[in-house]
Every structure is written in C-alpha cells, then in structure tokens.
Amino acid sequence: MAASNPLANWEKVGDSFYRKIPVYDAIFDEDVELENYIVAGAPYGGAIALLRDESKLYRYQASPSSRSNIDIYSCSGKCISRINWERGAVRGLGWSDKEELLVVSEDGTVCRYFGLHGDFTSFSLGNGAEEYGVRDCRFWSSGFVALLSNNQLIAVSKYDEPRPKLLAPSPEGEVSSWSLIPPTYTLSRSVEVLLAVDKTVYLIDPSEAEDKVLQNGPFKHVSVSPTGRFVALFTGEGRIWVVSSDFQSKFSEYDPKVRTPPRSVEWCGDDAVILAWEDEIHLVGPNGVATRYFYDGRVHVIPELDGVRLLTNDTCEFLHKVASGTEEIFRIGSTSPASVLLDSVDLLEKKSPKADENIQHIRPSLPEAVDTCVKAAGHEFDIYWQKRLLKAASFGKAVLDLYNSDDFVEMTEKLRVLKAIRDYQVGLPISYEQFIRLTPEKLIERLVNRHEYLLAIRISEYLQIPADKVYVHWASQKVKVSNVDDEAVCKLIVQRLDGKPGISFELIAQAAFDEGRSRLATQLLNHEPRAGKQVPLLLSMEEDEIALDKAIESGDDDLVYYVLLHLKRKLPLASFFRMINTRPMASALVETSAQGHDTELLKDLFYQDDRPIDGSNVLLSEALSETDLQRKPEKLHLASRLLSDSKDPTVVLQQKMLSEASHLLKVQESLDKDIADRTEFLGLSLNETVYRLVKTGYGKRALKIQSEFKMPEKTFWWLRLRALVAKRDWGELEEISKNKKSPVGWEPFYNEILGAGNTKLASVFVPKCTNLPVDTRIEMWVKCGMIVKAGEEALKTKDVNTLELLRARASGPAVAQIERMINQLRPRR
C-alpha cells in the first residue's frame, strides 16, 4: 500500500489539530437522495436509519415500496434491512447503546426494534401523549425524552421495562430548541432537560423546572457535550456560545458570519463544536477559533463520544481531534522521542548507522517513546501507519532490556479485530477509543445482529470471550429460517453446538416455540442443562407436569410456586390435587400458602387426601378466628363430625377433646350470664376458669366444674391454693390446713403462703410436712422467723450443732429458750 501522508486532512484549530479521516466512499446509491431523509446513526459506528423527511418535497414515485419505510444501512452503505412503518407520523428516530432502533410516533407509541431485523416490542408513552401529540424526541444511550406539543416532557430511562415518567411541568411558550443531559452526568442521577423557551433556557428535572435567566435568546440550538460538562448555545444574534452546563461560566463565543442559522449544532468530542449547514461545516474549537469544511451535497452529522461521523451521499468520514501522542509523532518538525523512534525505523531499513545513533540519543525516554508509538498505532486508521508505528515500537522494545510487552501484544490483537470489522463488508467504522468503551462483548453482539456469525466466533475465540451467545443466536436464526423437518433441524443444531459450553437451549427452544414449532421446541429443551430455565417455556407450551417436575428439580421454590399458581388457575381442582399429590414438596407448598388464606382449598385437599385430623384442624382454626360467638360452636361441631367415623385412638381422643372444648364454652357462657363480672370467662382455659372462680369466691362452682371435667385432684388443689393465696383468703387456707391429707403435699402451701408474706399462716403448715427431712423443716421454721420452733425440731433429733447455730441467729427471749435446749442436751454428755 502506498504510504499516504499521515498529515493529510489535518487542520489546526487553535492549539490542537483535528483530522478528518475518510472511512468509506461510494456508499449510497444515486437514487437515495440524502437531503430528503432524516438520518439517525447509532453510536459507536453503528447502523444508520433513514426515514424519508415528510416535510420535504420529492419526486412522486409510483412504487408502493416507497410508502413509508425505515431503511437501516451500515456505515458503508450496505442495506441491512428495511422496516415497514404504518403507524403514522414519526416524531422521534434514535438509537440506544445496544443498537436498538427507537421509533416514536406522533400518538406516543414507541417501537423498539432490536437485532436490526425488524423484531420489535412497543409500548405507549401515556401521560397525555395521545391527547397532545409528541413533537420531538431526544435520545441518550439508554433512554429518551419526548416533548409533547403542550411542552410537557416524558422521560423513559430504560427499555427492558419502560416506565414513562413525566418530568416537572415546563413553562409555556415557544420551544425554540432543546437538549438533554444523560442521567450519568447529572447530580440528580436522573435525566435533565435543557429547554430553550423565549429568551431563556430552563433546566427541567423530574421535580422542578429552573429558569437559568438568560437574555440572549431565542436560542435556535442547544447542545450538550458528550460528558455533559458543557453546553453550546446558538444565540438569537447568530452567535455560538460555549458555557458550562450549570450556566455559571462562559468559555468561548464564535460568530460564524452566516446569515442563516445552522441546521444542526453538535459536539465533536468534548472540546469542539460542529455547526452544520446544508453543505458547510464549521468546527469551533476552544476560544472561538474555527475551521470550515465545504461539501458538494447535503452532509449529515452523527455525533460520537470522541468525534463525529460525517455522512454524505458518497462518503463517510470521521472527524476527530488528533490524539496528543499522534500529534507528537507526526507533527511537522517534531523532535519528540517517539517521532525519532519512528524515523529510526526508516533509517534502519535504509541500513543507515544513524538509526542506532538516534536510539542512543533518546535512550533515556525510550520506554515512553515505545508506549506512545503503541498508542498512536491504535488511533491510526491507516493500516500502513499502524504497521509502521508498531514496527517502531517493536524496534524500540528490542533495544530495551526490560519492557512489559503486554500493551503491545494487546494492541496488535485489538488492531486485528478493528481491521476486520472496519472492512466495508462489515461496515463498523469504530475508533479505538470507541472500541474500548463499547467492549468486545457488545461488539460481538453487533456482529451477531448483522448475522456475521463466523467473524463473531473467530473474534470471541481470538479475544477469549464466551461465544455461547453467538451460537445461540445462530441456532435461533436457523430455527427461524430453515424449513426442513424438526428432526433434522434439531439434529443439526445439537450436532453443531455439541461440546460448546454454556449454550442456552432454552433460548433456542423459545425461538422455535415463537415460530410455532412446539415439537422442535420440546426436543431442543431436552438439551437444556439448567432445569429452572426450562420452566416458563414449558408452561407456555402447556407441558404442565414436566414443568412442575423441572421446577421441583431446580430446588428453587419460587419456580415451584410460580408453576403451582399457574396450574391452580388453569386446572380443575381435582386434577390439580392429583398432580400435586405425588409430589410432597408441591403439596407442602400448596398447604403453606393456603394456610390462613384459602381455607376452602385446604379443606378440599384434606378431604381428597383422607386426612380427617388435618381437616378438622382447619375447622378448629376457623372456629378460633370466628368473630361471631354463635358460630364458634358450630364450627367446632363440624370439626368433630369430620372425625366421627374413625376408630383410630388419636382421632378418638381428638374428637373427645373437641367436644370437651365446646362443652367448656357452653359452661363459660352460662357462667358469664350468672356472674356479672367485669371480665368474661369465655375463652379461658379450664384451669383458668377454676382459678378465677375460686379467686372470686365461687368455690362451690369450681368444685362442680372440677368433677364435670374430671380435673385431677392434684391440679385442682394447686389451683385452689394459688387462687386463695392471690385472694389473700387466709381464713379459707387455714380451714384447708385442718384436712388430714393433701394430694399435693403440704410443702406447696408453706411455700406459696410464705411467698405471699404471711409467715404466721405459713408456719401452720410446717409440722404437716412430715415427709421432709428435719433440717429442711428447721430451715422452714427459721424462714418463718420462729427460731424456737426450729430449736424444738433440733432438740428432737438432739442436734447440738444446729442449736448453736440457731442461737447465733436468735434474738430476745428466744436466745434464752435455745440456751435452755442446749443445756438440756449438754449435761448428759
């Protein structure tokens, strides 16, 4: 290849250089008259959508194809696909980062075309869009804002789950131009809109509209730089201003000296503004310096993050700022180390000894020079110069003892990829910077969308990224277009994808199902390793049982629930139960979710399963939650009736207890009637009922209930004891103490009464505790404060030591008494 001048097309703007690189030529056919089209280009060198501009007059063509089409072209002019548009006037045409085409019609319908081939989803903007009509739209990488004819703004910030949201109400008046700041660059993290109304600009976000108070309007153009830091304004006097996006400071001003306002104002990178007229372009750099380009025909400007693409009928060019490294190397008269290094390669080829001299000269800064050459190679579009620069770098690093070649190797890999995709057949004129930002994965996605499967696989393998998506897309496409029989297709696909890991057969099966080939879908699904993935598709294919099994197999209870919900809605109850019956996890989940939510279902389930106890339990809990007093016994009755046929002892007990419960309720009801108390008996347990009766002095009734319910004697005694103590009914307790025997023994009496603080009465029970050891009894006496009695106890067992201990604790006359007891024991010794 002949060496082109690296400085060709360089243009000095202020301190820096800009260059315009011709990427493709002879792109569009003669009959595509670009001036009659609205052009929208996807970011990162993506596809271009052409839509005939309705406002332009054009030659009438009889062919129906010209009706209303959106044509999608690659940058090299290859027609990728043609989309029929029948939804009326288009008010917005734009792209997302994922190369999805968005078309907004006047009535607020948004169509999102993904995959470049006419597949689409649509949604409606709502919020009054239908009523007022959409006027215009602005797009950013993952969303857009629509301007309605009543100046209202609607923002959509993501496409997979679009939620059109109204922004704050905007001021009335003629909108002369507008633009938006993407959410990533705003403080509020949501999209903000700059709306030029009358003489000023409003900043509108979801919560408020702020007037920036400018006087130089009406602004014919408002444009925000790619990083959202600067705003270019085209003033009423026909000047262009560059201000910070908070409108606090003005950086430069430029007067194009053209009477008509430009057709569009775009940013070229972050530090130059492009003004475009029909066939003229002004590039305005910092400080208002500018350069101009002239064209023969209509030129369209497509902004990129590091430059702009310029599209005319026969060329596609890329205009961008020359990177500092490139400038350093190629600039005329440059003596930078990198430049010298590049020269030395020439000299080396000429076998000139000067090569070595040069190298020695720049030796100290050689590593940087190599780095610069590697980077510059990346920014170069011309293959000749890429090679030269890499050669220089390679030469330089050969001289160095130690150099990490990773960057170099990576760059060569990336350049190979870039070369392959910049080819006019593929038509992705992407700059190095854009490639890094886009990421290789997304690039492969784009290739796949263009059906460049082989290239996509080659690149994935080359860059070592998973290629499964490529295979899946290929297979789905295969399923769609092939018309051989199912077996053959399935075999072909499985064969081709054999041994390729990570293949999602579910997606392929989905594609087959969408095509109406459900048999093929089932076949394909069998190859899907992830059980969970298969479930939703199986459901939509009405393979209910398999879906349920797969869901259970996946162990994901959410999936199981999902299937169950679906089945419950769909199947008759009997067959639903049959299906879950054999699957314990499923029936457990059904039971749990129905608990307290759908008791009828539970009853049916238990009835069908022949589980009477569970069934009666449902009725029992219904009885509990029943608010109507009359219905409680009814439910209890029902519950017990369910159990009536069984001979099983547990069932019999259950039934007995249920009837006891309703009996108790009845008794309590009559108690409530007889005893007008503040609180009710109803709902208390049997023990509580007895306790309360004793406490309120209805001992007889308590006794009656005890016998009625066969309450154990012990329990009753305990209850009575506790109730009487709580009542402080010492008289009654003393009465009880006259009994000979107590089923609970007498110690509890002592303890409880002592606990209530009545030592005197407590002491009455000490002598009755004959079963206790002596020292315990002594301690009991002491606790009642009756040292003498304790002493007597000790005396009986002739325990001098204890007596002596007691003496120490005694006081008053007790001392003497204890003394006497000790003496009683002592003399005999």
Next chain:
Amino acid sequence: MAPHSGPDANYFKDKARRDLLNLLEGVRGKKNLVISQDLAGPVGLFVKFSVLQEYGVDRVFLLENANVDSSQRNVVFLVHAEKIHHVRTVADQIQRLQRNGNVEHEFSIFWVPRRTLVSNTVLEEAGIIGDVSIAEFPLYFMPLEEDVLSLELGDSFSDLYLHKDPGCLFPSAKAFMDIQQRHGYFPRIVGKGDNARRLADLLLRMRKELDAEESSGLTDPSSRGLLPSADTESLIIIDREVDFGTCLLTQLTYEGLVDETVGIKHNQADVDTTIVGPTSAPQAQESSKAPQQTSKQGQRRKVQLDGSDQLFSQLRDANFAIVGDILNKVARRLESDYESRHAAKTTLELRDFVNKLPTYQLEHQSLRVHTNLAEEIMKHTRSDIFRAILEIQQNNAAGTDPTYQHEAIEELIARDIPLKTVLRLLCLESCMSGGLRPKDLEHFKRQILQAYGHQHLLTFSALEKMELLQPRSSATTMLIPTPGAQTGIKTNYSYLRKNLRLVIEEVSEKEPTDISYVYSGFAPLSVRLVQCVLQKQYLFHLTKGGPAPASVSTAGSISPGWLGFEDVVKSARGATFSIVQKGDDKAVRARQTLSGNNATKTVYVFFLGGITFTEIAALRFIASQEAPRRKIVICTTSIINGDRMMEAAIEKGSFTKTE
C-alpha cells in the same frame, strides 16, 4: 484466587450496606421507607438509621402495620419477595395509596433477596406492575459477629420442619455460592440430615449450572471459581432435625441465658429499663427493681450485644456459673485502674490517665449493664421453678427413665408456668427417648388442653408434624441401643449418648476441657458431630479411652469426612454424606505449591434450621483448640432456642370473644 481477602463478615457487611445505599440513592429525593418486620432488624445490623436518613429516608414504616401515608411522593418498599403474603400486602398498600392519595406517588420496590416470578405475577394481577420500579437487593449472609454469619431467616425453622417447605434451602445455597465465588469451591462438603443432603445437592447443581454458564470452554485461567479453594477446608452442614434435643435444653452460657430470659434478636436484647437503667444516665435506684417479667409501662431499652463490647465477648461463652466471678474480677480491675489516678504524679502520667478515661467509662457502663443483667438472670435461675425445670432436663439428657419426671411436669402445669416451657420438657423427653408412651402422651395432652386452652389441639398436631412430640411407635425399639440398626428415621440419643460421650459428669465450668461445659455436663450432639469430622483423635480418646492425644494439634491435617465414625453417625437421623469437589488436578497442585501448606484453612459450619448460642459457644471452643491451623466460620439460617421452636408450633388464637 480470592479477589477479596478480607474476612467474610466484613465483606458481607460492606456489600450489603453498599448495595442498599446505592439502591436508595437511585430513588431521587426524600422518600418513605416501608420495611417488613423480618427485615427491619437485620438491616439494623449493617446500616444505621441515621445513615438511611442521609440517603433521603424520611420516615420508616413497618409493612405489617399497614400505615404508610402520603407524606412523601416517593415510597420505597423493602420486602422479602419469597413470601407471598408479603408480596400481596405490598400490592394492597400500593393500590390503597394510589386510590386515596391525592399525591402522585412514585413507588419503588426492592425485593430481597431477588425478584421472583411469583412477585411479578402478584403485581401483574393487581395491575400495578407498570407503575412501580423494581430492583433487587441481594441480601444473603449477614454477619452477626466476625465468625458468625446468619441468613436471619427467622421463619426457616417453622418452614423447614413444620410446613416442610424447603424455601430456605435456595437462599442458603445462593449464599454459599457467593462464598464459593469468593474463595473457590469447598474441597469437601460433609453433612448430616436429609435437608442438608438436599442443600448439598443444590450446591452441586448450582456449580454445574454456573460452570455451564460461565466457562466458555476456552481455557481462561482467570475465570473465577473453577477450582477448589486453597484456603477453605470444607463445609460441614448439620441439619437441625438431626439434633432437636440439644436446643430444647436450657442454655447455660451467659449469652444463652440472656437469650432464654430476655431474648436476643439481631444482636440486640430488649431489656426493661428497670433492669439495666435508661439509655444514658446511670440510675442509682437499683433497689426498686420490680420482679415483674412483663413490664407494663416500663420502658424498654435495646442493649447491643456483640463483639464490640469487650466485656461481653469475655462473658458470652462462659458458663453462667462463673459469670459472677468474671464480673467481680473486672470490677476490681476497673477500680484499681481508677485508683491509678492517685498514683499519677507527673503531668504526663496524668494525661495518660485522662486519655484512657473514655475507655474506662465505656467499660464501666458495660460492667453495670451486665452486672444488672446477670443479677436479673440469677433471680430467675434461683427460683424453684427454674430448678425443677433444670432437674427434669438434666435427667432426660442423662438418660434416666423419663417417667420419673412426669409428676414434676404435672405439678409445673398446675402451677401455670408458660406453656412453651412445659412443651419444651415434653418434647425433650420425646426426642431423647424416642417418643412418649401413648398413654402418657394422652394424659399430658388432656392436662395441657385443660390448663392452657383447647385451641392447643392445633399446637399438638403441629408438634407432631415437626416430629418433636410423638407417641412411641413400639415400646422397645428406641430404648435398646442397637448400633446402626435403623438409620435415618430418628436420632437415637441413648446409643449416641454412650458412643459419643454426650454426658460428662465431671466437667469444670471454670476451665472447660470439653464442649459439654455449655450445658453443664451435656455436650450438644450437633457439635459432637462436627467434632467427628474435625477432632477425631480427641473423640476417640474420649469415647474409647484410647491413647491420649499427644496434643490436639496432631489430629490430622485433612479430615476425610466422617471416617472412623460412619457407624456411630448412622444412629443420628437423616442422610450422611461426604462429597469431594474436584477440580483440575494440575491447577490444584500448582496452587498448592504456590500457597504452601502452612496457611490457616477455613472450615464453614452451617446449621441448617438454626443454631443456639450454646452451640456457637461450643464451636468457638473447638475453634480455639484448632486455632492456628483452622478457622471456623459459623453459618446458620437463624439463631434459635427452645422457646422459639415451641413458638413456631403454638397456636396463637384463642376462644376469646374479642378477636
């Protein structure tokens, strides 16, 4: 291989915090936060309310209270998506706000831990899925402590064993996948119990799916997680079902007893201010402590109980018997520290003292709290009811004939002690001796129904479903210790008691030599099982009286699963398994040579269905013995104790009119 090397606890804490705050930041402006009860506590573990406020949260509502109002335009819901009734409640509340509010609301829902298909369906049915923005908040493991990770799924116990709903397995598996992606695959998964087996299977399946999803077949050495980990040794999964008995016993460590008496939730204990004094100012009127258990209008104060409290870390795992001693010692030390100010002569020394003052004050404060708390517990433990309960428990644990205890239990019922305590005793007996005699069971059923209300018929059927309280199937089978005769149906305590030396009479509570100190003489079976894997030598010595282990540290560097205890372990309930996760041999060996063998290896011990504080203490005890070579990270679905187990079963409704 591990991209982040910090301890798991910090990693998970930071991650949860970051994730939540990012989500909140995504909702612009002030917002009201609606949070479900079961998340409010856990969220407090990693982010403070004041921080939430900084991120625009104006007011917090509990989902269960259903009182969110229209005071803010933005309403954010933070709710578990796996619980259908919660999802329905969210849908209802959104609809309510939409209907009656005159404010145009912006709704956001952050589903924890993932957005589910069911939640989508429910919102769709309610017709609001288009009106809310939905995000996921992947919250799995939350660190309770440096060495304790919990999923804080409070319902996991009742879900697993009462409803037989394995809902918590999936998040558990996810959580462990997180850990595996951080550290590499567990070289070995050892486990006991049917649910544990299911979890392990799920983990294997997820690994397979991940492999299928991630690897592209191209040998990419840096692709994560393909290899068994170099710094983890194994994952031990213990299904709670294997050992219900242990957690039915009253916990006897300090932390355990605090949990039993006042309750610890998400590292916080809710204590009456009359016990520990109000939040800041010290109160001198300690004498006025009312012995009321249910405070009527007494204010409650949240006491933070975690490792940040130095004194508490000292106390928590000690047997309660020696807590008093420790407190005394600390009190004396503090006093002498204070006194040191008199000794300070130079200004330098004085300044030194003043600098230390805040620490002293902090310590002092915590000392006061814990002394009061300990006193309160002491009051409880000294009561004759507590002693009666403990005696019954100890007898059951020791394996004496349970029928001797029946009279005591009857008396307790008549004395109207809390139902859960009675049930705990009965369940303990049922677990330890393979069920109650049908006649006895019937008798107790009748008594309890009469004492506590007939609604507890439901309680009994729940307990039976959980297999906690059952009639003995045939009178003899469970009492005769048959080595490994029937496996998997029930845990045979009487056999294991002997073969794993669960009961150790002469345990020193002061200087424990065995984990049995946590129950004053009974070693938790669950932790003994862990020892079967980790401390084989020690156990051999203990059970067979074989050669004393020269030192604990010689006990083999790599534990090959259950080796040596296969037969014994069979007598515990459920499946037994030990799975080796292999990776590319060459890579493993290469890494072994790279990392060397002297590194500390981590063992993850996961208690599926819940863990008690005593078991944590016992595991920590093992960890301290294994210290330089092994690190034990304790993981669980939630913290549990016997009361909480019973509460899962106890019917809350009653026959009262009002309700």
